[in-house]
Amino acid sequence: MFDFLDKYDVLGAFWTTVQLTLLSAVGSLIWGTLLAGMRVGPVPLMRGFATAYVNIVRNIPLTVIILFASLGLKDTLGVTLGSDQVDTQSFRLAVLGLIVYTSAFVCEAIRAGINTVPVGQAEAARAIGLNFTQVLGLIVLPQAFRAAVLPLTNVLIALTKNTTVAAAIGVAEAAVLMKTMLENEAQLLAISAVIAFGFCCLTLPTGLLLGRVSKKVAVKR
Amino acid sequence: MSSVLYDAQGPRAKRRNVLYTAAFLVVLAAVVWWVYKSLDDKGQLEWALWKPYLSGTEAYSTYIWPGLQNTLKAAALAMIIALPLGAVLGISRLSDHAWVRVPATAVVEFFRAIPVLVLMIFGMELYSQYTDVSSDDRPLYAVVTGLVLYNASVLAEIVRAGILALPKGQNEAALAIGLRKGQVMRLILLPQAVTTMLPAIVSQLVVIVKDTAIGGAILTFPELLSSASTMSSYYGANTIASFTVVAVIFVAINFSLTSFASWLEGRLRRRKKSTGAVIGVQDAAAIAGTAATGAER
Numbered sequence: 073m074f075d076f077l078d079k080y081d082v083l084g085a086f087w088t089t090v091q092l093t094l095l096s097a098v099g100s101l102i103w104g105t106l107l108a109g110m111r112v113g114p115v116p117l118m119r120g121f122a123t124a125y126v127n128i129v130r131n132i133p134l135t136v137i138i139l140f141a142s143l144g145l146k147d148t149l150g151v152t153l154g155s156d157q158v159d160t161q162s163f164r165l166a167v168l169g170l171i172v173y174t175s176a177f178v179c180e181a182i183r184a185g186i187n188t189v190p191v192g193q194a195e196a197a198r199a200i201g202l203n204f205t206q207v208l209g210l211i212v213l214p215q216a217f218r219a220a221v222l223p224l225t226n227v228l229i230a231l232t233k234n235t236t237v238a239a240a241i242g243v244a245e246a247a248v249l250m251k252t253m254l255e256n257e258a259q260l261l262a263i264s265a266v267i268a269f270g271f272c273c274l275t276l277p278t279g280l281l282l283g284r285v286s287k288k289v290a291v292k293r
Numbered sequence: 294m295s296s297v298l299y300d301a302q303g304p305r306a307k308r309r310n311v312l313y314t315a316a317f318l319v320v321l322a323a324v325v326w327w328v329y330k331s332l333d334d335k336g337q338l339e340w341a342l343w344k345p346y347l348s349g350t351e352a353y354s355t356y357i358w359p360g361l362q363n364t365l366k367a368a369a370l371a372m373i374i375a376l377p378l379g380a381v382l383g384i385s386r387l388s389d390h391a392w393v394r395v396p397a398t399a400v401v402e403f404f405r406a407i408p409v410l411v412l413m414i415f416g417m418e419l420y421s422q423y424t425d426v427s428s429d430d431r432p433l434y435a436v437v438t439g440l441v442l443y444n445a446s447v448l449a450e451i452v453r454a455g456i457l458a459l460p461k462g463q464n465e466a467a468l469a470i471g472l473r474k475g476q477v478m479r480l481i482l483l484p485q486a487v488t489t490m491l492p493a494i495v496s497q498l499v500v501i502v503k504d505t506a507i508g509g510a511i512l513t514f515p516e517l518l519s520s521a522s523t524m525s526s527y528y529g530a531n532t533i534a535s536f537t538v539v540a541v542i543f544v545a546i547n548f549s550l551t552s553f554a555s556w557l558e559g560r561l562r563r564r565k566k567s568t569g570a571v572i573g574v575q576d577a578a579a580i581a582g583t584a585a586t587g588a589e590r
Contacts, residue, residue, distance in 0.1 A: 112298055113298070114302065114310060115310050115317065116310075117321075118314075121321065131544045131547035132503075133507075135507050136518055136543065140536045144532050144533050144536055148337060149337070184575065204299050222579070223578075233407070236408040237410065239511055240510035240511055246411075247410050247414065254414065260415070260419060264411070264418075268403070268407050271406060271407050272403070275407075276402070
């Protein structure tokens with residue numbers, strides 16, 4: 073029943089999915105943390121910028137962002153992200169799109185984490201003379217990150233599933249492979265089962281594992 | 294204003310903030326200038342490319358409105374089918390009988406773990422191989438199928454969370470006056486849970502509206518996003534303008550839904566009448582495992 077698998081590079085396709093996920097995860101963690109820092113900071117302009125960014129980006133469908141990266145940035149404006157190969161270009165543009173989209177949610181997750189830190193912590197930190205950067209970097213963010221593990225896990229799981237949208241610009245990941253296999257083989261259930269199993273292997277353990285981590289690292293109050 | 298992170302500012306902090314503001318303004322201006330310059334260099338700011346959207350209604354009546362109608366139709370259908378299905382699944386997960394509870398749990402966890410696109414592709418192939426749905430209707434069917442399978446399981450979790458959030462006394466008192474289990478659920482628990490779940494359900498609508506665009510890009514479902522590509526080929530390669538207009542419409546719809554959900558949540562939290570805890574927008578996002586939306590808190 074599953075002998076069609078020999079003809080296709082299933083592991084390769086899922087490896088692309090994993091690569092998309094990891095690269096975008098790192099990128100959006102960095103950009104999202106910066107945004108969160110701006111969003112809770114004392115400078116009104118930065119706060120306004122971050123708020124506007126989050127509210128606009130999270131309400132645009134990811135598909136629109138990724139298609140725009142390909143049709144708008146690459147085809148119209150000639151942004152190639154330092155590569156002249158079409159495959160690499162699409163991959164990098166997809167990562168860029170995923171970062172732009174996901175960092176809005178990372179920002180919200182971290183801000184939710186910051187909100188769990190009791191005001192007294194920051195007041196005590198200010199009382200011993202730390203400035204905003206020190207309060208944020210030494211006292212609040214470390215506690216906030218530990219509280220934000222669970223929301224960030226949800227973002228990561230969503231990101232894993234969202235990488236399939238890169239299929240819209242032809243990045244050869246799992247959803248594209250599923251489409252190709254369905255076109256060539258008359259085995260709807262077997263093929264769907266394989267792809268579904270692959271995604272279950274990626275998302276379910278992530279949730280379980282990081283769920284445990286979040287319980288372990290959470291600051292007991 | 295008071296915050297966890299900073300005090301009311303003194304003269305030095307104020308001066309520093311002015312400095313930061315200026316520096317940030319410079320960076321922002323540089324980015325805006327770079328965007329403007331690259332758009333201008335490629336001739337993307339010419340009036341002809343933006344004219345269809347800024348003067349005249351032809352673009353709206355021919356391309357955008359039909360696309361938007363399809364988007365809203367798919368989202369509405371998905372919501373209407375997924376809600377009762379989700380309610381049944383959610384209640385089944387709370388059943389006393391393992392043979393009901395375990396399969397329901399398996400179904401919910403399975404469909405939450407799989408990307409909507411995969412479910413949509415599955416639906417597309419299912420309809421073309423095993424049914425005689427015409428090829429014109431197939432994308433709509435597939436999109437709705439994918440959205441229903443995924444969102445029913447998310448809604449099931451929301452329903453379950455809503456019922457579990459009610460105080461235990463509600464259940465016990467209902468049983469004590471002699472209601473049967475079905476009656477307790479139907480007459481006592483569900484009606485109370487429904488109000489507390491409303492914000493989460495509204496915020497899930499945003500996810501559905503956004504996900505219809507996947508069908509437009511990959512399954513040739515003629516929704517709002519796919520009208521952007523049709524438009525840009527008709528109006529002379531105005532990709533940037535078309536995408537901007539489409540994005541603005543999506544933001545307008547979803548932002549109003551998000552704001553409504555947050556408003557509803559705040560209102561329900563303030564109201565003392567309801568018994569259970571409110572299942573809010575953040576909870577919905579956590580349950581969906583889709584970083585769905587985030588409420589202002």
